[in-house]
Amino acid sequence: MTDRRSPYFDEHTEPVATRIATGLHKIGLAMKQQAWQQANEEGLSATQGQILAALVGHGPLTGTELSERLGVTLPTISDSVRVLVTKQLVTKSPDPRHPRASLLKPTERGATLGARARSWPEFMADAVADLAPEEQRAFFAGVMKMIRSLQEQGLVPLSGMCVTCKHFRPNVRPGASPHHCALVDAPLAGEQLRLDCPEHARAEDTVRQRLWEQFLRRG
Structure with a gap:
């Protein structure tokens, strides 16, 4: 061989x-x-x-x-x-x-x-827990990008995600928590970004695109 x-x-x-x-x-x-x-x-x-x-x-x-x-x-x-x-x-x-x-x-x-x-989806969280921490972070980032793409195509509802929210401030500081939530005035790490936040407020189309481009500069 x-x-x-x-x-x-x-x-x-x-x-x-x-x-x-x-x-x-x-x-x-x-x-x-x-x-x-x-x-x-x-x-x-x-x-x-x-x-x-x-x-x-x-x-x-x-x-x-x-x-x-x-x-x-x-x-x-x-x-x-x-x-x-x-x-x-x-x-x-x-x-x-x-x-x-x-x-x-x-x-x-x-x-x-x-x-x-x-709690119905919790069985899936048990499967995700089998991934190593770095695999979980990479998987979460990939899932978030996929959902955002589907949302922008109108294939899933555009709601809940930090990266589409008018309160989101991506990559505004160095370090482990580069993002910021203006609603609660608190820093955010990449793994802390939400996919279904009840306080989500949809950003306008042009703002949403600008936030995404700023998010990708480091992500």
């Missing part, structure tokens, strides 16, 4: 990007199956569980806001909310911001189920 690189696998191996996409698809299937199974155990659909989790994590929201955050059509949200109200897991109240809209809020039991639904 020699160490010379065989041309066979050069010619018969898909590009790394394609193989990563295949791997993410397999991970997505596992997460979908887990969400369906745990939702079923709670007597919910996966969408109903996501709604309760969003209301617990972000506070009262309208149907439109839920649709935008979850990337689910408004009719699907409305159908799920109707069931949740019937089950006495969600209540409706007038939205002072929009007279024709209703704010949705979980009941006490709904909040309990929503808190459980927020």
Whole structure:
């Protein structure tokens, strides 16, 4: 056996990007199956569980806001909310911001189920924990860049990420925490950046692009 690189696998191996996409698809299937199974155990659909989790994590929201955050059509949200109200897991109240809209809020039991639904992805965190710390940091950076790309293409909801928030100040200082959150006036390390922050405020398109370019100068 020699160490010379065989041309066979050069010619018969898909590009790394394609193989990563295949791997993410397999991970997505596992997460979908887990969400369906745990939702079923709670007597919910996966969408109903996501709604309760969003209301617990972000506070009262309208149907439109839920649709935008979850990337689910408004009719699907409305159908799920109707069931949740019937089950006495969600209540409706007038939205002072929009007279024709209703704010949705979980009941006490709904909040309990929503808190459980927020923990559904934890099985995946156990798998990520098997990675070395430097692998976790690299993986997190890659995932964040992929999500940002998908958001800018309109394929997933544009919300929650520090790098798309008007309060984000990338690479404003040297050291281990080069970024800054203007909302809470605190420094941020790369591994502390959030993917789903409840205080996220979407930056305007031109500002968002400028923040991203400034973020990449060091990242």
